[in-house]
Amino acid sequence: IAGARGSTFDRKRPGNDVATNAREVALESALCSALEREEFAVHFQPQACLDSGRIVAVEALLRWNSPKFGRVAPDTFIPVAERSGAIVRLGEWVLREACAQHKRWCSKGIMPPRVAVNVSPIQLRAADFPFRVAAILRESRMPAGWLELELTESQLSHDDQPVLRALETIRSLGVSIALDDFGTGFSSLMHLTRMNLDTLKIARDFVQDLAGNPANATIVAGLLSIARGLGLRAVAEGVERESELAFLREHGCHHVQGYLTGKPEPADEITHLLKAGGAVCRGRWAPT
Numbered sequence: 001i002a003g004a005r006g007s008t009f010d011r012k013r014p015g016n017d018v019a020t021n022a023r024e025v026a027l028e029s030a031l032c033s034a035l036e037r038e039e040f041a042v043h044f045q046p047q048a049c050l051d052s053g054r055i056v057a058v059e060a061l062l063r064w065n066s067p068k069f070g071r072v073a074p075d076t077f078i079p080v081a082e083r084s085g086a087i088v089r090l091g092e093w094v095l096r097e098a099c100a101q102h103k104r105w106c107s108k109g110i111m112p113p114r115v116a117v118n119v120s121p122i123q124l125r126a127a128d129f130p131f132r133v134a135a136i137l138r139e140s141r142m143p144a145g146w147l148e149l150e151l152t153e154s155q156l157s158h159d160d161q162p163v164l165r166a167l168e169t170i171r172s173l174g175v176s177i178a179l180d181d182f183g184t185g186f187s188s189l190m191h192l193t194r195m196n197l198d199t200l201k202i203a204r205d206f207v208q209d210l211a212g213n214p215a216n217a218t219i220v221a222g223l224l225s226i227a228r229g230l231g232l233r234a235v236a237e238g239v240e241r242e243s244e245l246a247f248l249r250e251h252g253c254h255h256v257q258g259y260l261t262g263k264p265e266p267a268d269e270i271t272h273l274l275k276a277g278g279a280v281c282r283g284r285w286a287p288t
């Protein structure tokens, strides 16, 4: 499975600035033709409900397998696509693929999960983005309530009016909005007062090592209390351990997403899970 760990191309490889620029130029030019050459795939990672142990949503995660660079991690190529503007086309492709997959699940008679798609602020700044979202929903005959758009907190500014307006329009269609990697930006809490949100995704950085790190535990408990107070759905990212699960359950987290309940995988793997009832638990969800 392609993923950050299997990446053969690492942004942090040592080198001087000239070499870094040369790499970026090479990556950018490879990215340009990668869509036509069908080098991209969308994988899906389950989000499980902490009460039922079943899949309630999946996050669409873009994968690039380049003949030249091998598997490139999104953390490496998304910023390049953002700087070159290619993210607009690429992001739209992901959205269309994710919605088409939703339609496939429905047409197989499978109860579909909500589908979450990452969007870049660059996409939101294009004036026609809300219309494109509406058009894709129409094409895939997907009720808007099944779609969630994820925005990474650290990329947002709480007074970016065009982005905030686009989000309002999209939300008025019935699409949910999630704040991704919550807690990692500089103006985190301000976003909560300026944006109409549905979901808070608590950043992996805080979730990992909840048991061994009292500061993380305090922060996560606080973020969950904020989510509860504001009536937002709370999703914990990067859950890898049983102990994290127990803590999150005890503190009222709704959903979890992490290697413990499933890695990002091709749609067929998720289809198997959904057909079998959507349980990701393997016994962990026995009533306590």
Ligand code: C2E
Residues within 6 Å of the ligand: 003, 004, 045, 060, 061, 062, 073, 074, 075, 078, 091, 094, 118, 119, 120, 150, 152, 180, 181, 204, 237, 238, 239, 240, 257, 258, 259, 260, 264
């Ligand atoms: P994200 O949206 O926060 O996605 C979650 C990332 O955490 C994914 O990395 C996922 O594979 C990883 N992850 C999930 N569970 C665990 C876990 O238990 N442990 C660890 N260590 N990692 C876990 P991935 O797929 O490499 O994507 C990285 C980032 O790239 C994403 O972070 C998102 O910001 C961006 N990205 C990915 N696909 C797209 C896309 O289609 N469009 C845009 N704009 N950004 C994307």
Ligand code: MG
Residues within 6 Å of the ligand: 059, 118, 150, 180
């Ligand atoms: Mg995300």
Ligand code: MG
Residues within 6 Å of the ligand: 180, 181, 201, 203, 204, 237
């Ligand atoms: Mg995240």
Ligand code: MG
Residues within 6 Å of the ligand: 152, 180, 181
């Ligand atoms: Mg991220």
